[in-house]
Amino acid sequence: MRISPFDAIEGSPYNTVQELNSTQKLVVRDVSLSFPAARGSRVEVLGNVNLAIREGEFCSIVGPSGCGKSTLLSVISGLVKPDSGICELDGKPITLGDPAVGYMFQSDTLLPWATALDNVRFPLIAAGRTDDGLCMSLLKKVGVGQFADAYPWQLSGGMRKRVQLARLLAQQPKVLLMDEPFGALDAQTRLLMQEELLRLWEATGLTVLFVTHDLSEAIGLSDRVMLFSARPGRIKEEYQVEIERPRAIETIVRDPAYNELFVRVWQSLKEEIVLE
Ligand SMILES: Nc1ncnc2c1ncn2[C@@H]1O[C@H](COP(=O)(O)OP(=O)(O)OP(=O)(O)O)[C@@H](O)[C@H]1O
Ligand SMILES: [Mg+2]
Structure with a gap:
């Protein structure tokens, strides 16, 4: 139609x-x-x-x-x-x-010098807040909870996308x-x-x-x-x-x-x- x-x-x-x-x-x-x-x-x-x-x-x-x-x-x-x-x-x-408005760019936008958890923390820190419980639960929700301390270069393409999704959700x-x-x-x-x-x-x-x-x-x-x-x-x-x-x-x-x-x-x- x-x-x-x-x-x-x-x-x-x-x-x-x-x-x-x-x-x-x-x-x-x-x-x-x-x-x-x-x-x-x-x-x-x-x-x-x-x-x-x-x-x-x-x-x-x-x-x-x-x-x-x-x-x-x-x-x-x-x-x-x-x-x-x-x-x-x-x-x-x-x-x-x-x-x-959460925006997932066409290119990979994880901060290379920050761990997965720090990447997910980023939007909260930018808004003057911290909530590590929320960030960890989002990493778990998208299936990369075990990789919270890994850097982007240590993650596969799929894992990096999952971390980006968690970071996006962290800004609610x-x-x-x-x-x-x-x-x-x-x-x-x-x-x-x-x-x-x-x-x-x-x-x-x-x-x-x-x-x-x-x-x-x-x-x-x-x-x-x-x-x-x-x-x-x-x-x-x-x-x-x-x-x-x-x-x-x-x-x-x-x-x-x-x-x-x-x-x-x-x-x-x-x-x-x-x-x-
Ligand atoms: N900052 C810019 N300065 C000049 N031209 C630009 C700029 N950004 C995009 N363009 C041009 O605008 C057009 C559309 O680009 P855009 O990236 O939005 O296409 P797209 O539909 O997303 O393509 P793709 O499917 O390949 O990702 C292209 O011709 C591109 O060269
Ligand atoms: Mg495009």
Whole structure:
């Protein structure tokens, strides 16, 4: 089913922006951004992006490489200022450093000189607090409690992602922005991490915006998949994932609804992939 992110405004149940805000956790409104390019020109990266995510919803973004997915997450987090448009959490503009917005970057961002535990402590220390009990319990929750004293270089890729997840949870966010968090992991570790993220999401009710190149991952995890166009990125299509929960990642690929959706998303995504 194709839906517009602003059906809620255009359709009858919600007639005003205030009503939309009261039902949506995260709203991106008319965000555009360009970067300086060669010989004084500019490259338009985001072109009037609009999206709205309900509280507790798990949404994914898929799109061709270079279409602006990471840039959009940076804009939402407040790290990059858009040329125009606004990003709101609970109806208020998001400010840089808001602990309610947890951002897992595409690259590995653990502090190399700090142990796993110290890395998880970091957001609390930055907020002027300490809570070693919480930090240890988060490391245990993501399955690396025994490695609290290890340094990042002593951990496997999967373990480092787990520590990053624990660090993200330590700031007690309401929204998780996750940029290809499992992209660099081996296939089995990736499946395990997907399962664990689903269980964590089910237990916490967090709102998640998840960027991935992996259509199976997007469909398997999400309530809704948003397909970005080639640059300048904007939402080309949205797909509701009508597969019941709780889901088992290993059996979802046999679900006819999964297969049908995979084909539809891939056919539309293929049109956006431009080989330069
Ligand atoms: N700080 C910057 N200055 C100039 N150009 C930038 C900057 N950040 C991103 N870009 C450009 O913006 C475009 C989108 O980049 P972005 O990293 O958001 O893409 P992406 O969709 O995340 O790609 P991928 O799937 O490969 O991670 C690219 O052409 C990139 O070169
Ligand atoms: Mg990216």
